[in-house]
Amino acid sequence: MPTGTSPARTAPGRVPVPPPAPGSRSAAAVLAIACAAQFMVILDVSIVNVALPSMRAELHLSGAGQQWIVNAYTLGFAGLLLLGGRMADLIGTRRAFLGGLTVFTLASLAGGFATNGAWLIGARAAQGVGGAVLAPATLTLIMTTFTEPAARTRAMGAWSAVMAAGGAAGAVVGGVLTQYAGWRWVLFVNVPLGAVLLAAALVCVRAGAVREGGLRRLDLPGAVTVTAGLTSLVYGIIASETHGWGSLAVWGPVAAAVVLLAAFVAVEARAAHPLVPLAIFRRRTLATANMVVVAISAAMFSMWFLLSLYLQQALGYSAVRAGLCFLPGSLAIIVASRIATRLLGRTGARPLLLTGLALSTAGFAWLSLVGGHGSYATDVVAPFVLAAFGTGLATMPTTVTATSGTAPGEAGLASGLVNTSRQVGGALGLALLGTIASHTTAARLAAHPGDVRDALAAGYGRGLLVAAVCTAVAALIGLALPRRRPAS
Template sequence: MSSAPPAVSTEPAPSTRRGGWTAMILLIACAAQFMVVLDVSIVNVALPDMKASLGLSPAGQQWIVSAYTLGFAGLLLLGGRAADLVGARRTFLVGLGLFTAASLACGLAADGATLITARAVQGIGGAILAPATLTLIMTTFTEPRARTRAMGAWSSVNAVGGATGAVIGGLLTQYAGWRWVFIVNVPIGIAILAAALLYVSGAHRGHGGLRRLDLPGALSVTVGLTALVYGIISTESSPWASPKVWGALTLGILLLAAFAVIESKVAAPLVPLAVLRRRTLAIANLVMIALGSAMFAMWFLLSLYVQQVLGFSALKTGMWFLPGCLAVIIGTRTSTHLLRRTGPRPLLVTGMAISTFGFLWLSRIAPGGVFTTDVAAPFVFCALGLGMSMLPVTAAATAGIDRREAGLVSGLVNTSRQVGGALGLAILAAIAAHTARGHLSPGVQALTADYGHAFLCAAVFTACAALGSLLLPGRPATAVPGPTPGGAE
């Protein structure tokens, strides 16, 4: 094989002609996606240290997570369209550069406001970068079996990135300080950028231009989601009837309605409404919203619970997440091997049922309980079920999609997970806060009660996802999970 880059063309060369080159593109895409997903959860273990260092309020702690997920969720659709229109290579490089620079700004932040702002910019960089990683894979691997393996690796990275965030965050916080949970991205981002410049060729070019990007749609959906989350979070300190709460919720609903109107009017919408009429795609994205709601809240709430209630150190908290990380890996690999034989529906139903059982178990936690049986064991069930579900729901959403819509559909899938995560985290944290305020006994007993109610709500989310999965096609996945050239719906 020649060591020189392949010639630039408008169509990706067959996988058999590129050999190790395609393996490098897969490695680059998965490494970038791992870094993006890692930053959703890596901060959770470090939140108490950030609170002490920067004087953050409980709501401020939540915004460290929510600012990232909102910037990520609100602009993922724009990032997906950018990958289609201006090319996966250019979009990948821009997103990676912005993400890396924002990570440095987070690590150097001198106060909470600066950190939250930098986290939002970091989320925007991730929103540009993440869809490009999946688009690179879809346009590089055109042979069905190779694409299934590549998407399995990408889905595993998504699951493992979220699971190992707490472990890596605990190690960095304990031995290097909380700032390094962000600064660690800088050398990694530079290395990936150098590899992408060398291996990702102009073959991954788009079929449009920046002028076709729907900026009004992106702005309305981003601000609308932010307003909704702000309104929900505000209920922790203000009554529902306060102008701050209902004003923010009303603004969010109006802006999301405006987004729907904009999408029906513009020539090149972020989300062509016809796409949402595809039954399988619509159901898969609703399931992903419920899955994301439980998944994001699980890492956040458990990280705080084991430190605030059980008194674990950051390092011990991170190490405690290792069994869950292994459970996610096992679940993801299991679904990768079974998907082509069973199709997505049985795997999703099973995975969500396992997670529901785990969350119901977690909801029974008590101040005097045994850690291994009351916390660790149910957490493993939650993680195993979530790991089993990531690939099937992605496969259901992307099956049969035309290659030219790869960025759009991957953006929708990622947006659904992040929207679910942002809204779910806000809802569950608000439920926990209201429970704690209404509890007669202060201290550990109140904290335990609020976490128990939040986990019960997470069980409702995963149960709804299991029921929704029953509406997906039951036939085996004879087509690969992802777009095929000229593929039908």
């Protein structure tokens, strides 16, 4: 066995397959494939944000329809992520990865040919379903390939940096494609990338350990109740934009979500093979880190969305120019992720997390002061970089904390929980902050009908101020993480 690796552990009912050595070429290939797939998933979020105004104009969408292009993806993603993460444990990471990647690629192809809003929104929902299986599989590949702590930390640092790179590339590539080739190419671009990754995964990713009778062990009642519950919760909050917070269209789905998620907990407590063993939440680090991820994601997802609209609709920037404006913040996330990777072994997760969230909170609060007649140089770039750097500093140690100490048979579950927290947080944040921005803009226009740019800026600024509250809450939750420093 190569020096520095730990013996491969085998869960009951699994066929043992030793992971490749962390420094081997096969391990490097697996890391590259996992990071590239995660890049594609994150790219799809940011690349679509820049194209939203063009999609709305060509397909004659309302403001709510425009937001549904983002929300449909998030609903499919967030609703199925727990099941998607568990699939890697039940049918094998390789099968889950290939299946999720295939669905994601085909849905991207279908979305590019959309001729109306319903078609595009349906394709985006299908992308979310594929991503719900694919995203946890990328993290599970890393967790099961890199078993030695230092190697796993470096691999997760690369994975976190790639997420930021996806945001940077998506904003720029989305702007270029939208302006010079048309918005359809922000979806078509996933097709060749997906085909290359499928070919590479077939060659480089081993079949790995597969639970015998995995699908027969699937907790179908648990899968149905948690998927329906999460979807209903996100839908109810999204509906608040068009129906108002006092409407039955909002509180009906929210109430249904509460009932369904309570039923899910009851099912899991009695299931022989639960989808999510409730005992996993007894780990304080896992539970705390996932709550932090929810709050951080609510702020970050909303920031990309609100800033994209502010730059294009309030300041009148073109798609390309708006995309280029995201580069400094995205690069700040990459740099911060690399710094966090180097410091994590010395300081532990807690100091990095709290420092990063303090910087993010200050950045979001500063960013909320944007004006309708301001400029990128004076109103956006400095607070944007500050918020992004702080988030990058906090994200990687939070992911490591949430997935550390996981048994091999629960690697997919831990990955699914992290990604579920990220996507549910993003969905809730986007729905809540987007609604707050819309209502603020509408109220401002009612008071000052001719002041459109200032009304838009006021709405986006109010949403960004709430983002600062989200990261402040994340910092308070992060205080519950243990103070201990990790072993070198």
